[in-house]
Amino acid sequence: MSRRLKVLISGTGFAGQGHAEAFRAAGAEIVGMVGRTPEVVAEVAARLGIPHAGTDWQAALDLLQPDIVAIATPGGAHFTPIAQAIAAGCHIFCDKPMTESAETAVDLYQRAKARGVKTAYAASFRYTPSVLHAKRLVAEGAIGAPTEIECMSHFNLERDIPFGWSHRKEDGGGRLNNNFTHTLSIVTSVVGDKVLGIFGDLRDDLGRAPIVKGVHNFATRRDFIPKDLTDPALEWGESNVEWSYTVLARLQSPLAEQPVSVLFKHGGLVPRFHDDHIVFYGTKGAIHLKGHYGSGQLSLYSKDKGWQDIPLPRDIAAAVPKVTGETEQCWHYLARELVKDIQGETVDPYPTFREGSQYQQLIDIIRKTHTWTDTSDLF
Known part of the structure; x- marks a missing residue:
């Protein structure tokens, strides 16, 4: 062409x-x-x-x-x-x-x-260099057969960000739509994309947000937080979607005989103490990626050498687009x-839209499914 x-x-x-x-x-x-x-x-x-x-x-x-x-x-x-x-x-x-x-x-x-x-x-955060590196190492058998994965993130978002689409389920808001989609894409790109089962616990711990006019760019919405949140003339919008979640999934992987267990833990409004991270565990070792989308330093664990920081391969580094910002x-x-x-x-x-439609189906399942067993009557 x-x-x-x-x-x-x-x-x-x-x-x-x-x-x-x-x-x-x-x-x-x-x-x-x-x-x-x-x-x-x-x-x-x-x-x-x-x-x-x-x-x-x-x-x-x-x-x-x-x-x-x-x-x-x-x-x-x-x-x-x-x-x-x-x-x-x-x-x-x-x-x-x-x-x-x-x-x-x-x-x-x-x-x-x-x-x-x-x-x-x-x-698209599956394309950060460290995730691409992890994908290669797992495929090469660096950790043996994958067994479990944990994805931990805490964003500490400002509670008074102006009310908008991110607060409304019907507009595509919620942390599942805007965080889980990335971590699920990362995990499935590394170990396999067949999701065998999923459930989760969701929480809207925000409640409401101030209504402010003039917000046209999501990246600058913090600049519109009202200076006086006690102003009686201020209008408020009600959130109807999750701001924190804990999701468990089981994935079928061509690299393992047994399903891989995955924990997705995200707190949109809570602060982090230790670094956010993604870790891939296997029968022979583990890979730790620093950062909520695993875009930081990659460290490899083996029984002989313990944890070691591994440099990025030259070919992966060379393929990184020359532009500022991970997104x-x-x-x-x-x-x-x-x-x-x-x-x-x-x-x-x-x-592609195959994955996009699968992710929306999974998000709807998580939001609708009630998996708790009532134990309130136990001694």
Whole structure:
């Protein structure tokens, strides 16, 4: 394919701008951006050098006829623009969560499959260099057969971040949609993606948040926290989704005879004491990745040598996109893979709408299933 692929962006915030830069770095042409607010989309598009700025998604699809669309809005706003893009025959790059529910996510997956378009689902922290390194080591047998995994993270988010989509289940909010999607993608990329069973305990320990106008960029929402939270004129919105979770899963792995046990523990509003981490345990050793998405130092444990920090292989280091920010690096990596795939190059498997629809089904199961056994009458 000799011509440059054309990309249309949905969303003007941190993700929309990040997706635009990722596809531009992958050699594609960013032909347009669509947003809700005319003056905002006009300003962002002009600053990024994007020729078309508008608020009508279908009109932009008809006018620009893009090869790829990048969906960078909150999950609750994904269904209609994705459905319209599929009908237009566009390949799709969609940020997580895929949608607000299993039903709509499965619907889109089936539509994309029937239309024959390629899809990329940006639960993309599986592309941090240390996770790629861990994947290689586990595949090489460095820890023997994997037996269990733990994913620990504590974000200590500000409780008074202005009320918005992240507080609402129907808009794709909640920590399962916006944290669990990444850690599940990391774990399944390393040991295998067949989830045999899952359950969890969820908690909304936030309750409410102040309603503030003018927040257009998720990355700068902290700047809008009201200075006087006791102001009687302040309006409040009620959260209806989880801010902390503990999830247990069993995965089938081609590297192990028995299912792999996985603990996903996330506290969105609580502080960390020790470092967040992801650890892969096996019959012969273990791999510790520092950081909530395992993007820090990789350490390998063996019975002979104990824990040792392992340097990043040169080829993995060389493949890291040259851009600031782990989120941005991962978007660049996945966008690069999608572009190569569309152009007919051979690429490793990457997360698609298959994974996105599976994750939404799992999240719905976790939210609906009550697994506790009542022991209140025991002596």
